Amino acid sequence: MNDELLEKLKILSDAAKYDVSCVSSGVERKNNTVGGIGNAAASGICHTWSADGRCISLLKILLTNDCIYDCHYCSNRVTNNVKRATFTPEEVAELTIQFYRRNYIEGLFLSSAVVKNPDYTMENIYKTLELLRNKYNFWGYIHVKVIPGADPLLIQKTGMLADRMSVNIELPTKESLKILAPQKKIENIILPMSQINNEITRTIEDKKSFKSTPRFVPGGQSTQMIVGATADSDKTILNVSQNLYDRFNMKRVFFSAYIPVISSPNLPAVSTVPPLKREHRLYQADWLMRFYYFKSEELFTEIDRNLDLEFDPKIMYAFRNIDKFPIEINKASYEELLRVPGLGVTSAKRIIKERKNAELSYDSLRKMKTVLKRAQYFITVKGKYYGNTKLEPEAIKNELRFKEIQKQMSIFDYMQ
Numbered sequence: 001m002n003d004e005l006l007e008k009l010k011i012l013s014d015a016a017k018y019d020v021s022c023v024s025s026g027v028e029r030k031n032n033t034v035g036g037i038g039n040a041a042a043s044g045i046c047h048t049w050s051a052d053g054r055c056i057s058l059l060k061i062l063l064t065n066d067c068i069y070d071c072h073y074c075s076n077r078v079t080n081n082v083k084r085a086t087f088t089p090e091e092v093a094e095l096t097i098q099f100y101r102r103n104y105i106e107g108l109f110l111s112s113a114v115v116k117n118p119d120y121t122m123e124n125i126y127k128t129l130e131l132l133r134n135k136y137n138f139w140g141y142i143h144v145k146v147i148p149g150a151d152p153l154l155i156q157k158t159g160m161l162a163d164r165m166s167v168n169i170e171l172p173t174k175e176s177l178k179i180l181a182p183q184k185k186i187e188n189i190i191l192p193m194s195q196i197n198n199e200i201t202r203t204i205e206d207k208k209s210f211k212s213t214p215r216f217v218p219g220g221q222s223t224q225m226i227v228g229a230t231a232d233s234d235k236t237i238l239n240v241s242q243n244l245y246d247r248f249n250m251k252r253v254f255f256s257a258y259i260p261v262i263s264s265p266n267l268p269a270v271s272t273v274p275p276l277k278r279e280h281r282l283y284q285a286d287w288l289m290r291f292y293y294f295k296s297e298e299l300f301t302e303i304d305r306n307l308d309l310e311f312d313p314k315i316m317y318a319f320r321n322i323d324k325f326p327i328e329i330n331k332a333s334y335e336e337l338l339r340v341p342g343l344g345v346t347s348a349k350r351i352i353k354e355r356k357n358a359e360l361s362y363d364s365l366r367k368m369k370t371v372l373k374r375a376q377y378f379i380t381v382k383g384k385y386y387g388n389t390k391l392e393p394e395a396i397k398n399e400l401r402f403k404e405i406q407k408q409m410s411i412f413d414y415m416q
């Protein structure tokens with residue numbers, strides 16, 4: 001690799017680190033082409049997580065950081081004094097293949113700032129995929145960003161070659177966009193999301209009649225929201241997420257704790273610590289919405305518009321709805337079991353299955369390896385309550401705090 005390309009790689013891989021929406025799971029495609037390279041496999045062939053929880057395993061780069069826009073929160077914004085670089089499509093394709101052959105990566109995550117204009121940028125993203133798929137015969141996983149405002153035809157053509165696409169919403173309200181990303185229009189973000197959703201549905205339908213119909217972004221679409229750059233509450237963020245899941249069949253909404261890099265009167269001070277705990281709580285709540293049938297509004301009250309940082313969203317829901325507990329394990333529906341703090345999808349399914357054979361006892365739950373550490377406070381088994389305190393939020397909170405201290409103290413036992 002020559003020095004110029006190496007320098008570009010340094011700049012554009014570093015600039016890509018703030019984009020967190022790069023999980024590769026959900027695509028299974030064998031490489032059936034003669035002489036082709038790369039497979040995309042289910043369960044995320046090419047994702048891994050860095051110590052701070054960010055995905056790093058794909059070749060994750062920007063096509064360019066030479067942006068014409070001036071989003072206040074972004075280090076690539078036009079008014080920021082940073083080194084600029086732009087790859088050609090051929091350079092990105094070459095790099096991907098070189099890295100793939102050396103076993104460094106299994107796929108590509110290609111994002112981009114907006115260079116010249118949205119169409120020009122999107123066209124270069126398309127050309128990159130065109131080269132990879134058709135010239136290099138590369139069939140590994142590719143996730144690309146859609147540039148808001150780009151021609152729908154370019155988006156359509158790119159989507160026929162990509163595994164996943166994402167249009168980053170970045171901020172949850174029009175007002176926040178207006179303050180921090182004045183050149184971005186919410187309709188330019190929503191329209192491509194809608195187009196991607198429609199194209200996915202259309203190709204799935206066509207495939208039923210014509211088996212050879214190629215799939216449009218088989219891994220679906222995702223988006224990303226920045227957390228903590230504005231005063232938007234968790235309730236607003238999750239209401240918008242819920243809307244995106246419902247309207248556009250979004251695979252994932254990713255949350256990215258805002259890392260202050262720029263001093264601006266519209267942003268938190270540069271010394272502000274990134275709200276990683278808040279980001280974590282949002283992911284937990286998002287999980288509840290996707291797999292546990294929770295609606296975002298159930299996770300908040302009119303007063304509590306942010307998730308609790310001490311206790312997770314599921315147990316906080318139980319505390320606020322304590323009158324719905326305890327739940328009898330031998331009678332509760334699957335949906336009710338999923339609402340018990342500490343019980344996951346696997347445990348709930350196992351309980352439903354096993355109780356068909358015989359009424360479950362507390363011991364049988366243990367033998368089934370059901371984790372009861374938290375669940376015990378919210379269930380009865382054969383009518384008996386096993387929580388070693390009253391069914392009251394404050395009493396349970398104190399118990400859990402005490403257990404947490406004991407757990408932390410036990411770490412020192414190993415150190416003696």
Ligand code: SF4
Pocket residue numbers: 067068069070071074075076077078112113114181
């Ligand atoms: S368009 Fe993207 S890259 Fe450009 S300034 Fe805004 S967030 Fe940054």
